[in-house]
Amino acid sequence: MIKVVRGNPTPEELAAALAVVRARAALAAAAAPSVPHDRDSWSDPSRIAAHRLPQPGPTTWARTYWPS
Incomplete structure (x- = not known):
């Protein structure tokens, strides 16, 4: 949609x-x-899912972002 904001153009303009x-x-x-x-x-999201997830434990939070 085109809207004329200022002025009064002729039909030709x-x-x-x-x-x-x-x-x-x-x-x-x-x-x-x-x-x-x-x-x-x-x-590609499959590059992250191709690795095994770390097992639960006290240091798991530190390894969840970077795939090993």
Whole structure:
């Protein structure tokens, strides 16, 4: 949605502004990659779940963040 905040544009000026906005949106959509990027190993949640969880004990809290 486009809203005129200030001024009183003519229909021609409004049509020209809308044409520019639509052209920019079409250009951005064409430039965007259509194939999603593969996750790298750092952001893959299975890298953390692949390790065994530490057994309960007095020092378990210190080892829960970093997988060994």
